[in-house]
Amino acid sequence: MSSAEVTGEEGRPDEIRAVPVRHPGRWVAAAVVLVLAVAIVRSVVTNPRFEWSVVGHYLFDERILEGLRITLELTIIAMAVGVVLGIILAIMRLSPNRLVSGSSWLYIWFFRGTPVLVQLFFWYYIAALYPKIGIGIPFGPSFVHLNANTLIVPFTAGILGLGLNEGAYMAEIVRAGIISVDEGQDDAARALGMTRLQTMRRVVLPQAMRVIIPPTGNETISMLKTTSLASVITVPELVYAAGNIYSTNFKTIPLLITISIWYLVCTSILYVGQYYLELYYGRGSSREQESGLPATVLRGLMSFRLPGGSRPGGGEHR
């Protein structure tokens, strides 16, 4: 082991070409993982009870696709409600008026403090509390009377349950983002003659986005999966659609696999979307511009190279 020369011809130190430290432990770990992985894949492929043909058959079944559509609708609308509500609640929370900030705090306390499943049931059974919903002057006469049972169908109950709950979580995320923006930005904007609203919209929120986007992406991915809870209040989303099918043909496992595939496809697409959003809102935050998705994927793959060799793109094992 004497391959590393210290000095070159002109006395300048050569580039270091040392023998890397061997990591036998890592090789053993990798071998164990590999064996386990092969065993799992083999059993999944060869076990006939997985009924992969059934999975394939139902993957593009009309009822499953309809369930997927409802799942996506629920996710998008509930997240939209959550984000808008979150921004409003966060700004309220930062208001100098105690009543305004206090009511925001109370909202967040309540909706974060009770399970979302319970909240979904509440909205589903709201007609038991308020059979009629009227629009009018508070404590005064109302002009329109609506039957709660026709107004709050399962889908609306699902939107309300998921969206209002999400608003409480988004409020904390948005607030953290706003607080992360330096107060000097506020000073500068107001010194230029911007109103509080302009300052918030043009200066503070765009910069808060860099902090807000990553957790919001996580929330969206989480929401996509949480919509499955709406199946208990008979919203015909993926889980409900699958349940409808396997309750008649008893192909429970294959159908659960079918919808799992759809969930995975959707979350994967969301990951990619989140990456580009982060890139957009991260502009101006670093000296060098990022080089785009392919480079990152490549870098990610590099870090998964087998241990032992030199790993230019990878992080160290800890």
Added chain:
Amino acid sequence: MITPMVLAEGVHKRFGRNEVLKGIDLEVAPGEVMCLLGPSGSGKSTFLRCINHLEKINRGRLSVDGELVGYRQEGERLHELRESEVARKRAEIGMVFQHFNLFGHMTALENTTCAPMRVKGVGRDQARGRAVELLGRVGLADKLDAYPAQLSGGQKQRVAIARALAMEPKLMLFDEPTSALDPELVGDVLDAMKQLARDGMTMVVVTHEMGFAREVADSVVFMDGGLVVECGPPEQVITNPRHERTRAFLSKVL
């Protein structure tokens, strides 16, 4: 008689129990360059922030160009101005900060065009033309599309000056504009300020740059403990201070 650009009469400012300004009397004439000197904690920066109502004063009267800052007087009573009215008055006063406070998500050009477009309603092309001219004047013609993170401290501060000037202010406030800069970058920023002074801009400058104060200022104010200790032309206050406190301070910074 000419209306003073800034007129302070017995200005007091408290933060909780901490009295930061204990009765400031000052007058800045149009076209005058005034430098505020003094140890940290003497209230210089706070006073500057009171001039454009970033801080509310608790007692006294403060007016800019003959109009009260933040209030409207009807008979004996003062009425607080609405936010939009305060904003409109702030738009006429430029301010440059110690830590630049450039908008991080905007390029140098966008930083400079943002307020004229959003606040004064200037058209995009006109705002752009003016911004290009101003950034060129402070020596940043090649940095229009750079984000603040890609600029050096001195370049950032010159963008900040261009951003303030884009609003065509009648008064410029500088809050220790060179204190956060590497010594070698200070010169460019001071040159931009000297140019501005030569063009006749009214300026109130909080600074520790004695050379700048001596060369550019029409009057120098030495503050300590929330009070004006001494005030006069630079050759008097800096070269021949009358007060012991001024002499002690100057002996440390000169």
